[in-house]
Amino acid sequence: MDALNGLTTGLSVVADPANLLYIVLGVLLGMVVGILPGLGPTATIAILLPITFSLEPATSLMMLAGVYYGSMYGGTITSVLLNLPGEAASVVTTLDGYQMARKGRAGPALGIAAIGSFVGGIAGTLALLLVAAPLAVVAAKFGYPEFATMALLGLLFVTALSSGSTAKAFVAAGAGLLLAAVGLDPVSGSPRLTFGSTEMMGGIDFVALAMGVFGLGEVLYNLRHSGEPDVLTRKIRVWPSRAELRQSRGAIARGTGIGTVLGLVPGAGGTLSSLMSYALEKRVSKDPSRFGEGAIEGVAGPETANNAGATTSFVPLLTIGIPSNSVMALMFGALLIQGITPGPTLITEQPGVFWGVIASMFVGNLILLVLNLPLVGGFIQLLRVRIGVLGALTILVSMVGVYAVNVRSFDLFFVVVMGIVGYWMRRTGFPAGPLVLAFVLGDIIDQAVRSSLLVSRGDFSIFVTRPVSAAFLGLCVLVVVWQVVSRVRTARAVRGHRTDHTETAVPTETEGYR
Amino acid sequence: MSVRTTPATGATTESSATARPVAPGRGPGRRLAVAGVPSALGIGGLLLSAQLGVWDESLPGPGFYPLLASALITGAGVTLFLRQSDAELEDATPGETARVALGIGLLLAYAVLFPLLGVVTTSFVISLLWLKVLARESWRTSLAIAVGATAFIYVLFVRLLQLPLPLDAFLPR
Numbered sequence: 001m002d003a004l005n006g007l008t009t010g011l012s013v014v015a016d017p018a019n020l021l022y023i024v025l026g027v028l029l030g031m032v033v034g035i036l037p038g039l040g041p042t043a044t045i046a047i048l049l050p051i052t053f054s055l056e057p058a059t060s061l062m063m064l065a066g067v068y069y070g071s072m073y074g075g076t077i078t079s080v081l082l083n084l085p086g087e088a089a090s091v092v093t094t095l096d097g098y099q100m101a102r103k104g105r106a107g108p109a110l111g112i113a114a115i116g117s118f119v120g121g122i123a124g125t126l127a128l129l130l131v132a133a134p135l136a137v138v139a140a141k142f143g144y145p146e147f148a149t150m151a152l153l154g155l156l157f158v159t160a161l162s163s164g165s166t167a168k169a170f171v172a173a174g175a176g177l178l179l180a181a182v183g184l185d186p187v188s189g190s191p192r193l194t195f196g197s198t199e200m201m202g203g204i205d206f207v208a209l210a211m212g213v214f215g216l217g218e219v220l221y222n223l224r225h226s227g228e229p230d231v232l233t234r235k236i237r238v239w240p241s242r243a244e245l246r247q248s249r250g251a252i253a254r255g256t257g258i259g260t261v262l263g264l265v266p267g268a269g270g271t272l273s274s275l276m277s278y279a280l281e282k283r284v285s286k287d288p289s290r291f292g293e294g295a296i297e298g299v300a301g302p303e304t305a306n307n308a309g310a311t312t313s314f315v316p317l318l319t320i321g322i323p324s325n326s327v328m329a330l331m332f333g334a335l336l337i338q339g340i341t342p343g344p345t346l347i348t349e350q351p352g353v354f355w356g357v358i359a360s361m362f363v364g365n366l367i368l369l370v371l372n373l374p375l376v377g378g379f380i381q382l383l384r385v386r387i388g389v390l391g392a393l394t395i396l397v398s399m400v401g402v403y404a405v406n407v408r409s410f411d412l413f414f415v416v417v418m419g420i421v422g423y424w425m426r427r428t429g430f431p432a433g434p435l436v437l438a439f440v441l442g443d444i445i446d447q448a449v450r451s452s453l454l455v456s457r458g459d460f461s462i463f464v465t466r467p468v469s470a471a472f473l474g475l476c477v478l479v480v481v482w483q484v485v486s487r488v489r490t491a492r493a494v495r496g497h498r499t500d501h502t503e504t505a506v507p508t509e510t511e512g513y514r
Numbered sequence: 515m516s517v518r519t520t521p522a523t524g525a526t527t528e529s530s531a532t533a534r535p536v537a538p539g540r541g542p543g544r545r546l547a548v549a550g551v552p553s554a555l556g557i558g559g560l561l562l563s564a565q566l567g568v569w570d571e572s573l574p575g576p577g578f579y580p581l582l583a584s585a586l587i588t589g590a591g592v593t594l595f596l597r598q599s600d601a602e603l604e605d606a607t608p609g610e611t612a613r614v615a616l617g618i619g620l621l622l623a624y625a626v627l628f629p630l631l632g633v634v635t636t637s638f639v640i641s642l643l644w645l646k647v648l649a650r651e652s653w654r655t656s657l658a659i660a661v662g663a664t665a666f667i668y669v670l671f672v673r674l675l676q677l678p679l680p681l682d683a684f685l686p687r
Binding site for chain 2: 400416
């Protein structure tokens with residue numbers, strides 16, 4: 001009973017009052033940023049990275065994880081009440097959730113979303129608990145070729161599943177890979193692309209990159225709009241009726257399944273899970289015309305799926321050390337600044353971190369459910385915070401935080417430049433997620449490919465003669481073929497009926513990036 | 515009316531981002547902004563990587579990996595040039611663009627002042643300007659929030675986390 005022992009270890013870490021406090025802080029902050037338009041979970045986690053530097057590794061990861069799944073709960077609230085998704089995974093919730101609110105059923109919509117999120121989160125955590133340890137054992141047998149091909153596969157997935165233009169996603173991914181090359185060459189030790197700067201010799205700082213692209217980029221982008229949303233102040237009865245619960249039961253069960261499985265796919269995470277769940281609910285429904293008019297299953301299913309998916313997307317990070325979306329890339333960074341390199345050895349070398357994070361999700365989801373049902377009305381008041389005021393606080397925390405990581409003024413300028421890059425990417429429709437993820441994966445790919453070729457003396461066949469590595473490469477080819485085929489099909493469909501854009505308009509955004 | 519959004523920051527500026535309303539996906543300026551920047555970045559990367567040495571003897575050299583990354587950017591960038599539908603840029607009024615430029619200016623001012631004046635003065639001055647000028651709050655609200663935010667930063671980073679930040683002359687060491 002590895003999982004049971006692990007859970008005991010984890011719960012003893014969580015039971016530490018300081019850790020409990022940070023879990024509560026994390027989930028609360030997650031709720032808050034999920035509600036506030038203009039600051040998503042990815043930006044928040046990026047901004048928090050320097051602060052976690054002074055925490056214990058387990059504490060830091062538990063808090064950041066709390067921000068992530070907490071934001072999944074919070075994002076629902078604005079989707080339902082204002083038709084404004086606070087984060088990408090809640091986009092589909094607006095379809096039926098907002099319609100329910102317009103018909104005076106905002107309370108049950110929020111209630112069922114909280115219950116579904118809880119069920120999804122707990123099921124996802126259970127899956128994580130059971131799958132993680134065995135997978136880490138398998139991953140421990142991987143060598144350089146396997147890591148290289150797996151990281152490549154993850155990158156392809158994320159880029160292919162990214163929203164909008166694939167070419168733009170590839171530009172972003174390429175830029176991330178190129179930025180990862182800056183610094184000393186891992187094999188020969190000679191400087192690469194440093195332009196003679198001593199600060200660049202150590203490579204580009206991940207925290208500065210992430211805070212700039214996500215945090216400051218978002219603040220600058222938000223400067224373009226001003227004004228405040230209308231706030232609903234009425235009291236809301238949150239508990240769904242028994243009939244509504246019965247109606248949602250199937251949707252919650254199916255959403256759990258979809259989310260748990262899709263969360264394991266790199267790049268899918270919560271966002272794709274919620275989209276798939278919505279599509280499935282509409283298909284199995286006896287009366288699909290109700291969807292889009294305020295069907296409670298259309299809220300229950302996706303909300304369950306996105307939380308389950310967000311939770312199981314931790315599996316590749318914790319067991320293999322490959323982050324599968326931009327939020328996981330940030331978690332990867334959080335471990336790196338603690339001096340821990342995530343990988344198959346995490347479970348044996350840092351059992352407190354590994355099991356602690358998993359156990360904290362049980363506790364965190366419970367806290368969220370308890371907070372959500374009675375306090376929704378209070379959280380809504382947060383919408384009164386004006387976006388410019390939020391921006392002022394964000395820039396202070398970002399600038400001070402980024403300086404504190406390496407204690408050098410160079411990073412202050414670097415984070416501003418990255419903020420400009422992040423702003424420019426938003427303006428021109430380049431997704432920021434693939435850039436940051438590729439930056440993390442780039443280091444892995446560079447090292448693993450070069451080391452593989454050192455072993456094989458420059459012979460590329462090492463990637464196809466090893467079965468696991470060959471399988472990963474085969475999957476890469478499949479992803480590319482599938483992309484090309486679906487492109488051609490969409491192009492044909494668009495040529496067929498010029499007005500039908502449904503297939504391309506679906507917001508399959510990379511996890512966390514808005 | 516060409517509005518330059520950013521001060522001198524090298525390759526990331528979008529000097530061709532004109533604010534003239536044009537139908538999405540049309541106009542050479544837009545296409546240049548969307549496809550030109552990545553293409554230039556990719557080609558620059560290719561040249562620099564080639565200089566580093568892509569392959570020596572039988573093994574990949576330091577330029578091997580950056581070359582692949584640059585090739586990816588170049589390929590995707592050129593694709594963007596060819597596919598007009600991808601060359602979209604949201605319309606921005608000159609006022610909005612000026613606000614973003616001002617925001618960048620304030621961030622740069624923060625970076626310059628921080629080591630000179632210390633964490634408290636810099637945070638207070640920059641957040642006050644941000645609130646008053648960019649967020650268009652009243653003086654009273656701006657002052658109150660700037661004081662509150664600066665106090666929050668001081669308590670969190672200096673007192674609680676005790677990070678080694680440049681302290682203002684008037685603060686206790």
